[in-house]
Amino acid sequence: MKVTLEKASELIKQGETVAIPTETVYGLAADAFNINAVKKIFEQKGRPADNPLIVHICDLNQLQDVAKDFSDDLQKLTDRFWPGPLSVVLKKRKSVPDIVTGGLDTVAVRMPDHPLTLELIKKTGPLTAPSANKSGRPSPTNPRHVIEDFGDDFPILDGGASKLGLESTVLDLSGDSITILRPGFVDSKMIQDLLKKEVKLIAESDKKSGKKSPGTRFTHYKPKASVKWLDYSVKNISDSDSYFIFHSKTIKSSNRKNVHTYQGDYSSLARDLYDHFRTADYISCSTIYIEPFTDEKIHPLIPALKDRIKRAISS
Known part of the structure; x- marks a missing residue:
């Protein structure tokens, strides 16, 4: 209201x-x-x-x-x-x-x-x-x-x-x-x-x-869908109930459903992250796969993004 x-x-x-x-x-x-x-x-x-x-x-x-x-x-x-x-x-x-x-x-x-x-x-x-x-x-x-x-x-x-x-x-x-x-x-x-x-x-x-600061409990920011770092060695990931988030500049598009790419735009990824979590739940996806971060020095927002994603992954 x-x-x-x-x-x-x-x-x-x-x-x-x-x-x-x-x-x-x-x-x-x-x-x-x-x-x-x-x-x-x-x-x-x-x-x-x-x-x-x-x-x-x-x-x-x-x-x-x-x-x-x-x-x-x-x-x-x-x-x-x-x-x-x-x-x-x-x-x-x-x-x-x-x-x-x-x-x-x-x-x-x-x-x-x-x-x-x-x-x-x-x-x-x-x-x-x-x-x-x-x-x-x-x-x-x-x-x-x-x-x-x-x-x-x-x-x-x-x-x-x-x-x-x-x-x-x-x-x-x-x-x-x-x-x-x-x-x-x-x-x-x-x-x-x-x-x-x-x-x-x-x-x-x-x-x-989590004593002095809110949002530092180990499990936090968690959607109903399971959040996982994308492991490229795992084959046969189901497209029908999966949700994918890619952040690096090298990944531009995919034939998979529910794929979201950011091509190095970490500010936009930060803005959209929680909406992705909730959207995946709304369309009944069982798993959210997120491209791992390989270098925190690439962008100053990566530590914050990793922190929120790691807490969403924790169970």
């Missing part, structure tokens, strides 16, 4: 949840300071209570309301990447309910790059907004995906299709080192070039615990 900006603001102030657009994916928004409203997010998504949420803000004054211990590095990052697909983990203020942060003393914050949602946050104050899907399912990148998971009557602030299609980079600034907890469009080289400091990548063993 599409709602106006005014109606979305009214619902959130009443303690309800609303699906909202961002440049990454659609979020399931609630008042970040309303404990009962935030509880609804967990209930509606079926999300584990120890999985922290990202707080969305519209200006740096709101950042003062939810976080503390700011640094010169944070200033450089916000000047360069906000609004945009970068979430930063900082020490939280006591005003932020523990349910938002999974009981941690840190909070992830970002400023989304979508005019409708920024205007909404001006009216409501900071919002928690994890992806507007059932927990573990592919994130929604358009209103149709939200309806698939929550039904026709769920309130949606329609801002069109998400222009990026992958969740934000999550960068931990709360400790002694600077660490990427979840890869995204803002990659480690961009951050290192800006800060002139080493940027670490979270270890796989730490990702599985």
Whole structure:
């Protein structure tokens, strides 16, 4: 159910949840300071209570309301990447309910790059907004995906299709080192070039615990179809119920059904990935085959794409 900006603001102030657009994916928004409203997010998504949420803000004054211990590095990052697909983990203020942060003393914050949602946050104050899907399912990148998971009557602030299609980079600034907890469009080289400091990548063993960042549980972003890396040595793959995604420049076309090629356009692949997952389910494909990535240095988005695909493959 599409709602106006005014109606979305009214619902959130009443303690309800609303699906909202961002440049990454659609979020399931609630008042970040309303404990009962935030509880609804967990209930509606079926999300584990120890999985922290990202707080969305519209200006740096709101950042003062939810976080503390700011640094010169944070200033450089916000000047360069906000609004945009970068979430930063900082020490939280006591005003932020523990349910938002999974009981941690840190909070992830970002400023989304979508005019409708920024205007909404001006009216409501900071919002928690994890992806507007059932927990573990592919994130929604358009209103149709939200309806698939929550039904026709769920309130949606329609801002069109998400222009990026992958969740934000999550960068931990709360400790002694600077660490990427979840890869995204803002990659480690961009951050290192800006800060002139080493940027670490979270270890796989730490990702599985998913403590400081959402979207790092081992199984996540998963369609009903089985997701597999395409093994070229395997013969006789059935075309009738398979879905194929190729990314390299060398693969241009195929006689197979349900084949999608990107010829090195990784930004478009990122934008379309979750829609492919959901489309494959809609047309009852049993398996989604994805061309493996052979070199992460080919494009800065490859680590983020690999991360999401690996979590969709995990069982």
